[in-house]
Amino acid sequence: MKRYSVTELIRQGLRGHTGWERAWRKVEQPKDSYDAVIIGGGGHGLATAYYLAREHGMTNIAVIEKGWIGGGNSGRNTSIIRSNYLFDESAALYNHALNLWKGLGKELNFNIMMSHRGVLNLAHDEGEMRQLKRRVEANRLNGVDAEWLDAREVKGFCPIINISGDVRYPVLGGTLQRSGGVNRHDAVVWGYARAASDLGVDIIQQTEVTNILTENGQVTGVETSRGTIRTPKIASATAGHTSTVAQMVDVQLPIESHPLQALVSEPIKPIIDCVVMSNAVHVYCSQSDKGELVIGAGIDAQLSYTQRGNLDIIEHQMASLMELFPMFSRLRMMRQWGGIVDVCPDASPIITKTPVKGFYVNGGWGTGGWKATPGSGHVYADLIARDEPNAIAAPFTMDRFVTGALVAEHGAAAVAH
Numbered sequence: 027m028k029r030y031s032v033t034e035l036i037r038q039g040l041r042g043h044t045g046w047e048r049a050w051r052k053v054e055q056p057k058d059s060y061d062a063v064i065i066g067g068g069g070h071g072l073a074t075a076y077y078l079a080r081e082h083g084m085t086n087i088a089v090i091e092k093g094w095i096g097g098g099n100s101g102r103n104t105s106i107i108r109s110n111y112l113f114d115e116s117a118a119l120y121n122h123a124l125n126l127w128k129g130l131g132k133e134l135n136f137n138i139m140m141s142h143r144g145v146l147n148l149a150h151d152e153g154e155m156r157q158l159k160r161r162v163e164a165n166r167l168n169g170v171d172a173e174w175l176d177a178r179e180v181k182g183f184c185p186i187i188n189i190s191g192d193v194r195y196p197v198l199g200g201t202l203q204r205s206g207g208v209n210r211h212d213a214v215v216w217g218y219a220r221a222a223s224d225l226g227v228d229i230i231q232q233t234e235v236t237n238i239l240t241e242n243g244q245v246t247g248v249e250t251s252r253g254t255i256r257t258p259k260i261a262s263a264t265a266g267h268t269s270t271v272a273q274m275v276d277v278q279l280p281i282e283s284h285p286l287q288a289l290v291s292e293p294i295k296p297i298i299d300c301v302v303m304s305n306a307v308h309v310y311c312s313q314s315d316k317g318e319l320v321i322g323a324g325i326d327a328q329l330s331y332t333q334r335g336n337l338d339i340i341e342h343q344m345a346s347l348m349e350l351f352p353m354f355s356r357l358r359m360m361r362q363w364g365g366i367v368d369v370c371p372d373a374s375p376i377i378t379k380t381p382v383k384g385f386y387v388n389g390g391w392g393t394g395g396w397k398a399t400p401g402s403g404h405v406y407a408d409l410i411a412r413d414e415p416n417a418i419a420a421p422f423t424m425d426r427f428v429t430g431a432l433v434a435e436h437g438a439a440a441v442a443h
Contacts, residue, residue: 049216049219049220049223050219050220050222050223050224051228053088053228053229053230055252056088056090056228056230056233056252056255057086057088057228057255058255058256059256059257060086060087060088060228060255060256060257061084061086061087061257061258061259062078062084062086062087062088062257062258062259062260062261062410063087063088063247063248063255063257063260063261064087064088064089064263065090065235065260065261065262065263065264066089066090066098066262066263066264066265067089067091067093067094067095067096067098067215067219067229067231068091068095068096068098068099068100068215068263068265069096069100069211069214069215069396069399069403070263070265070388070395070398070399070402070403070406071089071091071261071263071264072089072095072215072218072219072222072403073218073399073400073403073404073406073407074261074263074388074402074403074407074410075087075218075222075227075229075403075407076218076221076222076225076227076403076407077403077406077407077408078227078410078411079222079225079227080221080225081404081407081411082407082408082411084410084411085225085226085227086226087226087227087228088227088228088229088230088257089222089227089228089229089230090233090235090248090250090255091229091230091231091232091233092233092234092235093231093232094232095215095216095219095229095231096211096216098264098265098266098365099265099266099365099366099367099396100212100265100396101211101212101215102333102363102365103211103286103288103395104208104288104312104320104322104396105208105209105210105211105396106206106207106208106301106310106312106396106397107124107140107142107206107207107208107209107396107397108120108124108145108203108207108301109121109123109124109170109203109205109206109397110145110147110165110170110172110201110206111165111170111435111438112160112161112164112435112438113433113435115374115421115422116374116433116435116438117164117165117168117169117170118168118417118418119375119398119401119402119405119418119419119422120394120397120398120401121168121169121170122401122404122405122418123397123398123399123401123402124205124206124397124401126400126401126404127140127400128140128142128205130214130217130400131217133221134217134218134220134221135217135221136213136217136220136221137210137213138210138214138217139209139210139213139315140207140209141208141209142204142205142206142207143206143207143208143299143300143301144183144202144203144204144205144206144300145202145203145300145301145303146175146183146184146200146201146202146300146301146302146303147201147202147304148199148200148302148303148305148306148350149197149198149199149200149201149306150195150196150197150198150304150306150307151195151198151306152198154198155198155199157437158174158199159174159201161201161437161438162174162201165203170203171203171204171205172201172202172203173202173204174199174201174202175199175200176198176199177189177197177198179199180197180200183202183300184298184300184302186297186298186351186353187302187351188349188350188351188352193349194307194349195304195306195307195349197350206301207301208301208312208314208320210315211396218403230252233250233251233252234250234251235248235249235250235271235274236249236250236251237249238260238271238274238275238385240382243381244258244382244383245258245259245260245275245382245383245385246258248260258384259384259386259410260384260385260386261386261387261388261406262385262386262387262388262389263389263406264389265365265366265367265368265389265391265395266283266331266365266366266367266368267283267331267366267368268281268376268387268389268390269281269283269368269389275380275382275385276382277380277382277385277387279376279389279424280370280371280390280427281368281369281376281389281390282329282368282369283329283330283331283367283368283369284325284326284327284328284329284330284366284367285325285328285330285331285332285333285334285335285364285365285366285367286322286324286325286326286365286366286393287323287326287335287336287339287340287343288320288321288322288362288363288364289321289322289340289343289359289360289362289363290314290318290319290320290321290359290361290362291318291321291354291357291358291359291360292318292357292358292359292360293316293317293318294317294318294319294357295317296313296317298312298313298319298351300312302350304346304349304350307346307349307350308323308324308342308343308346309321309322309323309343309347309349309350310322310323311347311350311351318360319357321343321347322343323339323342323343323346324393325367325369325392326339326364330366331366332364333363333364333365333366334364335362335363335364340359340362344359367391367392367393367395368389368390368391368392369390369392370390371427372432372434372436373392373394373434373435373436374392374432374433374434374435375388375390375391375392375394375395375402375422376388376422376423377402377406377409377415377422377423378409378415378423378424378425379413379414379415379423380424386406386410387424388402388406394435405419406419421433
């Protein structure tokens with residue numbers, strides 16, 4: 027990758043960026059066959075391709091994206107990073123991801139704007155206090171950094187928060203994961219795309235997979251809007267449409283798809299330097315590098331593939347935000363968006379091979395997909411290369427819905443992230 031001097035960067039900017047080198051190779055025409063095809067060019071799909079190439083030597087790979095790189099759920103989230111989940115299995119998976127996040131920018135040689143600013147999860151009644159304190163102890167046993175703060179300590183960490191007792195849901199305390207934080211979602215997908223492309227992976231955009239071909243219970247290829255591609259391994263990484271892709275090979279998944287909305291305010295000067303989440307009032311908030319407040323809540327109750335928002339969700343978010351931060355009442359909201367999340371019955375993901383040989387599924391992350399991106403891609407690549415899940419991924423196969431060994435993370439999934 028060419029390195030530009032400061033002078034050249036300024037010159038290119040004044041020229042309208044006409045001389046920029048491409049971040050990754052443009053594939054004019056897909057090959058007739060690949061050793062593996064990954065459906066979905068978001069964070070999970072690109073991370074999977076990168077680790078397949080880097081760690082398993084599988085470079086004859088194609089990533090097929092219906093739209094553009096990072097234009098799906100990777101571009102429709104609030105980029106919160108944390109690993110303070112309750113159960114051992116989840117802690118291993120999300121902490122694996124967090125450890126990869128810490129060095130990812132350096133590894134990819136791409137500034138992903140990783141900010142370990144800390145994540146606060148608030149408690150508003152005695153029941154929540156007990157649950158969150160239990161999670162802190164469980165986290166510590168699993169090597170996850172976590173601590174309990176009382177109300178005054180919460181105020182000390184986030185000075186603008188309202189801890190008055192004269193509100194519907196007074197803040198009684200909260201958990202803090204100092205290593206949690208946020209990053210820049212488009213930078214992450216661009217970094218993975220460039221790194222994977224440099225290793226030989228073909229990234230094919232504006233190409234829709236219309237069917238998966240099978241013969242004698244094994245995948246043989248995919249039909250796309252640009253022709254048929256032969257391959258013995260197909261890996262789905264299509265957040266929001268996991269069940270739709272699986273239906274192409276008659277694999278039924280215990281997944282529901284829901285819209286998840288978020289919005290941003292007008293930009294203001296730096297005022298909140300952490301992530302604050304509240305399950306009781308149902309809102310979470312952080313501040314972007316551009317000064318906007320990034321605000322979200324829980325998933326919409328209805329099943330839908332729409333990416334439009336609705337007024338009642340926005341009203342609820344605003345009312346909840348005012349509960350915690352009355353000073354934000356005069357801010358104007360600039361824009362909002364919705365992403366589609368796949369939700370499993372136990373609020374944990376599916377990382378699995380399927381009864382159709384050569385067809386693999388990575389989905390059902392619910393609202394936790396972005397934070398898991400590097401860890402998800404890392405363990406998924408291992409599964410695809412070896413055809414067996416490693417120790418981290420093993421608890422998240424489809425078998426758990428038969429054996430009953432669920433990883434029930436509804437509480438640690440919190441308000442949404």
